[in-house]
Amino acid sequence: MAKRLCAELLLAATLAGCATTGGNPADPLEPFNRAMFGFNDAVDGAVIKPVAKGYRAVVPGIIRTGVSNFFSNLEDVWISVNNVLQGKFQEGFEDFGRFFINSTLGVAGIFDFASDMGFQKHNEDFGQTLGRWGVGSGAYLVLPILGPSTVRDGFGFLLDTKADLVFYIDGVPVHNSLYATHKISDRTNLLDASSVVEEAALDKYSFVRDYWLQRRRNLVYDSNPPREPEEPDDEPTKK
Amino acid sequence: MNILYPSLLALLIPVAQAQEIAPDVLVKSISQEVIAVLKQDKDIQAGNPKKVEELIETKVLPHFNFTRMTRIAMGRNWRVATPEQQKELTGEFRTLLVRTYSTALSNYRDQQIDYKPLRAKPEDVEVTVRSEVKQSGSSQPVAIDYEMEKTPDGWKVYDVKVGGVSLVTTYRDTFSSEVKERGVDGLIKSLAAKNRQGERERAKSGKT
Numbered sequence: 539m540a541k542r543l544c545a546e547l548l549l550a551a552t553l554a555g556c557a558t559t560g561g562n563p564a565d566p567l568e569p570f571n572r573a574m575f576g577f578n579d580a581v582d583g584a585v586i587k588p589v590a591k592g593y594r595a596v597v598p599g600i601i602r603t604g605v606s607n608f609f610s611n612l613e614d615v616w617i618s619v620n621n622v623l624q625g626k627f628q629e630g631f632e633d634f635g636r637f638f639i640n641s642t643l644g645v646a647g648i649f650d651f652a653s654d655m656g657f658q659k660h661n662e663d664f665g666q667t668l669g670r671w672g673v674g675s676g677a678y679l680v681l682p683i684l685g686p687s688t689v690r691d692g693f694g695f696l697l698d699t700k701a702d703l704v705f706y707i708d709g710v711p712v713h714n715s716l717y718a719t720h721k722i723s724d725r726t727n728l729l730d731a732s733s734v735v736e737e738a739a740l741d742k743y744s745f746v747r748d749y750w751l752q753r754r755r756n757l758v759y760d761s762n763p764p765r766e767p768e769e770p771d772d773e774p775t776k777k
Numbered sequence: 778m779n780i781l782y783p784s785l786l787a788l789l790i791p792v793a794q795a796q797e798i799a800p801d802v803l804v805k806s807i808s809q810e811v812i813a814v815l816k817q818d819k820d821i822q823a824g825n826p827k828k829v830e831e832l833i834e835t836k837v838l839p840h841f842n843f844t845r846m847t848r849i850a851m852g853r854n855w856r857v858a859t860p861e862q863q864k865e866l867t868g869e870f871r872t873l874l875v876r877t878y879s880t881a882l883s884n885y886r887d888q889q890i891d892y893k894p895l896r897a898k899p900e901d902v903e904v905t906v907r908s909e910v911k912q913s914g915s916s917q918p919v920a921i922d923y924e925m926e927k928t929p930d931g932w933k934v935y936d937v938k939v940g941g942v943s944l945v946t947t948y949r950d951t952f953s954s955e956v957k958e959r960g961v962d963g964l965i966k967s968l969a970a971k972n973r974q975g976e977r978e979r980a981k982s983g984k985t
Contacts, residue, residue, distance in 0.1 A: 561954050599887075610917070659917060727912065730884035738877040738944075740951050740971055749947045756941035761920075 562744070564751055565678040574680040575743050581683060582725075587732075590725040602726065604648040609704075609720045610659070611640045611647025616701040620662040624670045632657050661757055664701075665694025669758035678747055686750040800925045800932040801895040803840065804906045808890060811836055815885050826979050829879040837878070842926065842933040843871045849936065850948040851956075858961045866961070869968035870948075876975050888912045902927040 565571060594602070618633030636652035636659065644651045653659060668690050669675065676689030687695065699705060704716045739745035755763050798806075811832060815821055820828045847867040848855045858866060893907035903926050911918040924936035924943075936945045955964040 561957075562950055661917070727917075730881070730912070733884065734877055734881045737880040737975060738873070740873075740948070740955070740967055744951050744954070745947060748950045749942055752942040752947065753940055761941045 562678075562747070564675075565747060567677050567679060571678060571680040571747075572743055574682060575746070578680065578683060578685055579742075586721070586725050587729070590722050590729055593722050594726050594729060602723065605719065605723050606727065607640070607644070607650045608647045609723060610650070611637060611644065612703040614640070614659075615703060616698065617660050617662040619701070620664060620667045621660060623667045624662070629660055633660055633662075663691075663694055664697045665691030665754070666758050668694055669754075675751070675754065678751060686746060688751075688754065691754065797931065799895070800897075800904050800923075800927075801892060801906045803932055804908070804923055804925075804934075805892050807836060807840065808908075811882070812885070812890075815882065821883070824883065826879060826883060829883050830875060833875055833879055833882070838871075838875065840931070840933055842928070842935045843867050843874070845926070845933075845935040846870065846874070846945050849943075849945045850952055852949050852953060854953060854956045854961065857956070862961045862965065865965050866968070869965060869972060872972045873968060873975075874944075876972070876979075891918075904932075 561568065597605075614633045614637040618630045618637065621627075621630035621633055636657045637647075639652040639655065639657065640647045640650055643649070650659075665688070673690050675691065679687050679689055679692055681687050681692060681695075684695070704713050704720070707713045707716065735742065735745060814832055814836075815829075818828060818832075821832075844863075844867050847863070847870045850870065851858070851866065855863065889911045891909045891911070893909070895904065895906060897904040903924070906923040906925060908921050908923075909918040910921055920938070920940055922938040922941070923934045924938065925932045925934050936943050938944070952964060955967055959966075
């Protein structure tokens, strides 16, 4: 149901894009996004963050790492596929090697031996593959609960969830609780970062948006994005 | 005979270069020094933000070029600002960044920091020092890069990139829309208000 809701919101947001305009050209849906951001922030403050804090306080680091590794391992298969789709065969091969090593030696992915053996973890998803194929990111889009995204990455995400191995684990209660655990595990890893954002941002909404858009761009190009036509920044020494 | 060699070598190296600390060595030694203090200091562990700020003020800040950071964050609006406004902006932005940084450091637990080998030519005047921070409980390390420039008094950081994204340029849109709506003075006021609010919260809770 959550997925259908997502799809509908995506559609609504895309249509609304024609009607609204905001300050930032990458964010024509700003009024909608701001509202959704506020909603997410409230849910985060009321539920997700407190649970993540509790999780961090109660569960020892070594177990949290195991949980985080477990989900990270399941993702490696889809990361591998995306690397291959982007023509990065060596990386795709490494990801598959990671999955193989960690699923066996690493006991269902709880231990990340592959990293110690020099198989680097990559960050890929279908949104990035689309980006690599030349699909522009489209409007910035804040999704309910899931948070910052774009029209392109939102569509990518729909496929990502289908490719998530957790999706194929039998039993709705089981995979729902796995989704929840995954979310909490990810949120726990971001606790420190989010307190820094609180401190740093003049306007939290636009700070998160601008960071997110740059970060995604960076990921699409694997940390080597082509130079953007930058605003002149009055720097006599450089550029 | 053996003693002669080093002294002869020393003569060949120009004095300035001999004194200068390489940028990657500088970043690494400062981080290690700061982390050592964080680990020892009981006040900091008890959540005393003033202590962290002091630490940053004395150990870290001298190695940052805040004027350049502010200039980059302001983009083309830098030229619109008067020299006084530029000074005020730099001061407020500095306070904001210091508080942000000290929040990040107060969160420091048992992260492991790896430094990547520096890829730079000896004649380079701008380099990137790359590091990776691995936190316990997380499977993915975070890349933190320091953009540094060579100045007469040593290497200075002018930008910090987290996950490849510049923290300084992340402020650009906020700054420019603020300037568009309320002028340079409006931006200075917002920054000052944000800083005062941070101060109050800090005083109230003692810890974030």
